[in-house]
Amino acid sequence: MYRVDSSKAEEFIHHGEITASLAYAAENAGNRPLLESILRKAEEGRGLTHREALLLLDTRDEELTERMFALARRIKEHIYGNRIVMFAPLYLSNYCVNGCVYCPYHLKNKHIPRRKLTQEEIRREVTALQDMGHKRLALEAGEDPRNNPLEYILESIDTIYSIRHRNGAIRRVNVNIAATTVENYRRLRDAGIGTYILFQETYDKAAYEALHPTGPKSDYAYHTEAMDRAMQGGIDDVGIGVLFGLTDCRYDFTGLLMHAEHLEAVYGVGPHTISVPRICPADDIDTAAFPNAVSDELFRRIVAVLRIAVPYTGMIVSTRESQRSREQVLELGISQISGGSRTGVGGYAAGEEEASHASAQFDVSDTRTLDQIVGWLVGLGYIPSFCTACYREGRTGDRFMQLAKQGKIADCCSPNALMTLKEYLTDYASEATRRAGEELIARELLRLPNERVREITARRLKAIAEGERDFRF
Structure with missing residues (x-):
């Protein structure tokens, strides 16, 4: 049974509801009166259901598509203006016990050099990031209870917040680590993290289990219910996302919106951010093995409809995307981007040449420096923002959402x-x-x-x- 307010993953991400939604969208793809009514509803700025959003994603009517893109631009401008928040990922460790077939950190990969930063190495990384101008980081680490226990993550957060270099300071640390317990989420909250981020990768349970054959991450329900535990642990800003291209993107698009609806229904607060990465090349990973690649045109549609369907959420695109691709989706809904990113452990202090040979999680398409990206954004008329005020002023969770939903x-x-x-x-x-x-x-x-x-x-x-x-x- 599909229940948006259920505590069970297979009930709030219900396979039958998703397949029925896919069939409904296919049957009504040419139903212009219905599509018109959905667009009129969307213009009110209060969002759409997963079925309504899927119908918009599937339409091939050029006029309706242009109206949809124009609406996404207006909603983005109304809520987020022309600001683009800047951040950088910081990879602490690539030790991992999971067997995820799309990620080079998987346990059986013997090509990748394994590395875990010491606290002194973290200081050097953070100093290098501060010298670039960053104020907001997203911590990344593989899942390995022995090498990357929560105590290591907490110590690293303390180290990061303690560093003051010239005028530099990291003012917000978001955390992207494996699903954990309510008690551990409380400890992350008490450490002063900003947003807890965890990508579902795919909401298709059968595909999920095939893509995660071994390791703790293979437990679909435990992983999918992680945001509920994070909320119960007092973390009221959570970030969700899928890795588009692993499976049918329409299925994952629907599941992503159902997850947002679930969080809203149970906690009164939807996701603070939604990330939209696409599968891309990496060490020991052949993207040809994933035939569900998302084209640039379809990617633009996904971003635009997500912005319309979940107008209050921040939307993130990383340096997986090229400069051209990022420019295309910025106006359609993206509100946060990374800049000057290194996806290898120790990549910032090592410098660009050495970092290019580091143990990266994925290949970076946009290799420009932070200064080049800031200059590019300014030239496009955007305000590159290094703001962390809401988190530090307590405008999180429902307090942030109330302001965002009202456009204030x-x-x-x-x-x-x-x-x-x-x-x-x-x-x-x-x-x-x-x-x-x-x-x-x-x-x-x-x-x-x-x-x-x-x-x-x-x-x-x-x-x-x-x-x-x-x-x-």
């Missing part, structure tokens, strides 16, 4: 984005990026609708130029 989060985010960009331009940017960024700040400052906020922001921007740091609304 921009009242805080826009000035914070401008101030953190000013910090970046002052401390780290190249001359060309700095000039372009200053011009953008001057224009965007005038667009702040609240006169008092605009005046305070102007004063703080001046103070940042004079050496002060870390202002926030």
Whole structure:
């Protein structure tokens, strides 16, 4: 039985409901009146059900598709404006006991050099990241209770938060580690993490079990119910995602939205972020073995419909995607991107040449530096934001969602984005990026609708130029 509020994975991600939804969408792909009514509902900005979203994803009507893309742009602009939040992944260890067939960290891979960072090596990595200008990290580690116990993760978080280098500081640490217990999620919460991130990879249970033949991750229910345990452990910002291309993307698209609906129904808070990675080449991984590859055009549709269906959520695209691909989806709903990323353990302190031979989890398509990406975003009219204010001001969970759903989060985010960009331009940017960024700040400052906020922001921007740091609304 399908039950959105069930505590059991196979009931809130119900195979029968997904297959029925797929059949319903196929039967109604040409039902223009129905599609029109769904678009009218979507224009209200309150989201769509998984069936309604799937119908939009499947439509091939060019006019409706363009209207859908235009709506995704408007919703993104209304809730998130033209801000793009910047972050970087930090890989702590590639030791892993799982047998995931799509990941080079799998236990049987004897090509990849295994490595785990010491606390001193973490300090060097974080110092290098601070020298780039990053303020927000996503911690990554393979699942290995002996090499990567939770105690190691917690110690690493403490180390990261303790480092102050010149004007650098990591102000938010998000964590992407294996599913764990409610008690361990409480310990992560108490360590001051931002968002807990865990990708489902695929919601198709049969495919999931085939893709995860060995190791703790092979337990579909335990993995799928992880976000419930995280919420029960007091982590109210969680991030979900699938690895598009492992199986039928329409099945996983539907399951992803059902997961968001479940969290909303049970906890009153949907996912803080949704990530949309696609399968890509990596050591010991032949992407030809995965015939369900997602084309660029279909990828754009997925991003646009997710933005319409879950308007409040942050959407993340990584350096798996090329510059061209990222540019295409930025306007359709993406609100966070990584920059200057290294996907190997120890890749930042090692430098680009050495890092390219490091033990990477996946190949990076967008290899530009953070400064180049910031300059590129500014040139496109976006505000690269290094803001971490909501997490530090307690605007998480339902408090954040209430503001986001009402379109009011921009009242805080826009000035914070401008101030953190000013910090970046002052401390780290190249001359060309700095000039372009200053011009953008001057224009965007005038667009702040609240006169008092605009005046305070102007004063703080001046103070940042004079050496002060870390202002926030």
